[in-house]
Amino acid sequence: MSVNIPRGTQDILPGTVEKWQHLERIATDICRNYQYKEIRTPIFEHTELFQRGVGDTTDIVQKEMYTFTDRGGRSLTLRPEGTAAVVRSFVENKMFGDPNQPVKLYYKGPMFRYERPQSGRYRQFVQFGVEAIGSEDPAIDAEVIALVMDIYRTAGLRKIQLVVNSLGDTESRVAHREALIQHFQPRIGEFCEDCQSRLEKNPMRILDCKKDRDHELMKSAPSILDYLNEYSRTYFEKVQQYLSALDIEFVVDPTLVRGLDYYNHTAFEIMSQAEGFGAITTLCGGGRYNGLVSQMGGPDVPGIGFAFSMERFLAAMEAESIEWEETNRLDxxxxxxxxxxxxxxxxxxxxxxxxxxxxxxxxxxxxxxxxxxxxxxxxxxxxxxxxxxxxxxxxxxxxxxxxxxxxxxxxxxxxxxxxxxxxxx
CATH class of the missing domain: 3.40.50.800 (Anticodon-binding domain)
Structure with a gap:
């Protein structure tokens, strides 16, 4: 009987693994320059962590998690993303008591999602991520974005674009939520089942739907930027001011909402614009998640982070035909x-x-x-x-x-x- 590799996974062989190591060295070296320290969390966690942290209305929780019952009858899940586990560790290990705030962490390792495998996207994939927890200063938002842009630029990527948006605070989101419900409700029957179920639970997630993205109501949907209160608007303006001061080019896209429930205020994605990269252009996504730490049982401290897939990082390098000299010659x-x-x-x-x-x-x-x-x-x-x-x-x-x-x-x-x-x- 022959045993083949499971669908959606890959063997990274000698000759290719050196490319991974090269990019990992770039990412970790830059993180150290920015004073971020490595954290390693378990590959599996209690299922409730992701249900509470990622959100019940997300595709990850509803459709994509690898969940199993262990011999003690506990429901465990292979981690589908990194932020919830890092925040859990931050709370459990009382890192909020560290005199050096914010706590600046980075992680790398395998994640697991049951989704349709395609170019650069696997069911087991490697994610590199950063979390800065404990500061409400918009300058830390700009720093986190600058860090990942530094990683991509140092690796040689040039055909990339930074897209930013503000999802606002709770007050802004509530006002926007009501406007979205009124906008979509009369014709919600024309949308997919997922969108119909999201209308009352989390209507902003409708804007992230891939099936109905070409529906005419999507283009005319109320913009979150029109519902930002003064605090949220000032915060977002400050983030943009800092990005400009750092000579980081960006585009504001009010339709950018990200796929996880914990985001608020700053949200961003970095896209590949390389010819032939593919229909899915997102390389990296991130944003602010004020409220997630307290939701996990910790103090009410804010946080911001990002994560990117190493597989898609490598695919972007190949799309731009970037080569580097292999220095591992035998002496x-x-x-x-x-x-x-x-x-x-x-x-x-x-x-x-x-x-x-x-x-x-x-x-x-x-x-x-x-x-x-x-x-x-x-x-x-x-x-x-x-x-x-x-x-x-x-x-x-x-x-x-x-x-x-x-x-x-x-x-x-x-x-x-x-x-x-x-x-x-």
Whole structure:
């Protein structure tokens, strides 16, 4: 019986995983520059966490979660997103008591959603995200957006667009909610079942519907920007002011609502505008979630964050034909001839690795010509050749693969000699 990989998952093989590592290094290095620290939460949590945190009216909770009952009869769910778990940890570990506020965190890891697999979208996918919890300053909104823009720009992406909106505070949302209900109610029967169920529960989610996005009522729907109270309007203006001060270009889109219930005030997405990227252009989404911490049993402190899919990040890189030089070349390949010489290279390659060099030897008992071919495939900078005669004379031949120069080196000085040559490269 053959066992194949489950639908909606993927194997990330050598040759590709290095690209992931490259982008992860960029993201983590920039997070550290911004003073964000890594947090790691469980892959599964109590189902109630996501029902309360993400929202009962969302597609994630209603249709996409991987939920199971454990042997103790508890309902558990593989995490579909990162924010709810980070906020749960913030509350449970009393991070609100940390004297350094806001608490600035980043995370990376697999998430799970049962949705239709398509290009750049999987049922198990890797998400990188940031959360800043504990500040109501609109400057932190601009900082979070600047951080993710820095990640994309540093990776080389140029054909991207930042879209922002304000979802307002509770008072603004209530006024907008009533206007949406009045707008959609007379013709709600023309919309899908999901939209019909959202009319009373969360009418703003209708604006996020993919099935009915071309309906004429969508284009004429009341804009949240027309219902912002003075505080919400001033807050949003301040965010835009800071973004402009940071030379970050953006477009205001009043139809941007995001797909999770916990968002309020600032909401944003970053889109790929690369030709051929696909119909779904969103690379990253985020926003402010004031009220979520208290909803999780913590104090009433605000928060803001974003998350992006690593798979879609890589797809955007490919769409823009961005290449980067692979720096993981082998420092030295040790080729040997004869049983005694081959035995001796076991310790020799270990000594090179202990000295901090990337080294390899032959494990297939191949002939010298085949060993040199292996060194070429590994892009070895140097090849060290050890035969029976060299071993008797306590010497080894070191060849520079770029210049072709060769020299004999005493075995006891081999590691030091190679290290000096590596420093000269």
């Amino acid at each position: 030295c390949y040790i080729a040997s001839l004869g049983d005694e010489a081959r035995d001796y290279t076991v310790k020799l390659v270990h000594d090179l690795r202990k000295a901090g060099m990337k080294a390899e030897r032959d494990y297939q008992n191949r002939k010298m010509k085949a060993q040199f071919k292996a060194a070429d495939r590994l892009q070895a900078k140097f090849v060290a050749i050890l035969g029976e005669d060299e071993l008797k004379e306590n010497k080894i031949t070191l060849k520079d693969m770029e210049t072709g120069e060769q020299q004999e080196v005493m075995l006891e000085h081999f590691v030091d000699t190679l290290q000096k040559k590596m420093e000269e490269k």
